[in-house]
Amino acid sequence: MSVFADLVQRLADLLHPLFGATAAAAAIVLFTAFVRLLVHPLSRAAARGQKAQVELRPKIAELRKKHGKDPQKLQKAVMELHAAEKVSPLSGCLPSLFQLPAFFLLYHLFSNTTIGGQANELLTHQLFAAPLGDRWADALGTGGFLGGAGLVYLALFVIVATVASFNFRRTKRMMATNPAVPVGDGQQMPGMGAMSKVMPFMSFFTLFTVAVVPLAAALYVVTSTTWSAVERAALYR
Template identity: 55%
Template sequence: MSFFAPLGALLSHVADALEPAFGTTATAVTIVLLTLCVRLCLHPLSRSAARGERAKAALAPRLAELKRKHGKDPERLRQATAELYRETGVSPVAGCLPMLVQLPVFYLMYHLFSTGSGGDLLDHTLFGAPLGGRWTGALADGGPLGSHGLVYLALFAVVTAVATWTFRRARRMAAETPFPTAPAGGAGEPGAEAVALVARISPFLSFATLITVAVVPLAAALYVVTTTLWTAVERAYLYRAKAGTDGGGENGGGAPAPRATTG
């Protein structure tokens, strides 16, 4: 028996329970609820990742001082930077774990609704658009303004709004947070170039979600849109909470130390 069959059966049972309230959209609602449950379970990791990102930003002045001190000795600079990260407990990849943990759930949705291993899930719809279908199919069946195409246009509208807001916020944060760069003519701290590259391109990554929504099955697109919206709201909350604690620290009395334990 396929590993995905029991998971598909569970999804179907939940959808059947919700059908009296939501009718033919019960399976789509189940996917949204599943996504919210996954993100709620991952919220502690997101909080830890946010602390790690704030801790990295707090280290920027010390990293700059190390660069001034050891800029002519790349090897010594790498050692001093690595030691600083160890002392403060800051992970250079803080913030990545919540995204990585979601990948298996996304794959589950993609597999169930693209291979038929989930039983009759491919027969379920969202306002007439099959959850196993793709945008190209909607375009062939009525065009972008057809009944199926309008479902995707609604998803594209949500993603575009969230991506635009995320883009502006990321650019603003990038301008406020100095990122380590390699000194001219030499190597900088470990991962400095990668960090700087991610900092430059990350504001644009939110728009890549539009491509994902267009090419994956509608069920997986629902997961992507829901988790994207959750991420935007969650990050706004976490960093607003950060701004509110800057004056007194998370535990009161001064700014929090830059030590953070992250995944």
């Protein structure tokens, strides 16, 4: 943890001439961009995998018609099809999984008052009027919704809501273009109907994350979510 803290502090010192008191916040945004660049090859692979999944839908539909009454044979046939076509059904999860360590590092770094037995100096840094170690509840308690720190969170919520709305519309279009493949009797797989209704709203859950984690981790989430929206729009166009 102390090594990571030193990295963030050194990056903040490097950016201080340009960003002044908000240098640590800028360092977190830059760190997030670096993580997303590292993960970008996985995102490209996930995009190729999703396009391949769409192309496999007719073949999977045929397998469901053939083995619809035998779930084990159907599962085996679908796995063999994916292996033959060199398509991994889990490829879309890899970009998110590889980002989790970076998020949790920031979360723990800005949740601890001490690092290696010494005071955590990073907690003294701010994004304008909002300390990077505080949460939205702290902002509401000190200055209210329209206080200095509250306005910082309001700006983050506006960004997240805008990105979530963009993702919502995009997901709805994708699901309309590529509807779920029915089972052999023409019905959807169990639970797919409910999942189809909930999935477009998943992006709005980010608002809750931003509200409850330290501001530094919220900055990571906002930056990563915005990056992801732009990246997916480019890769899945």
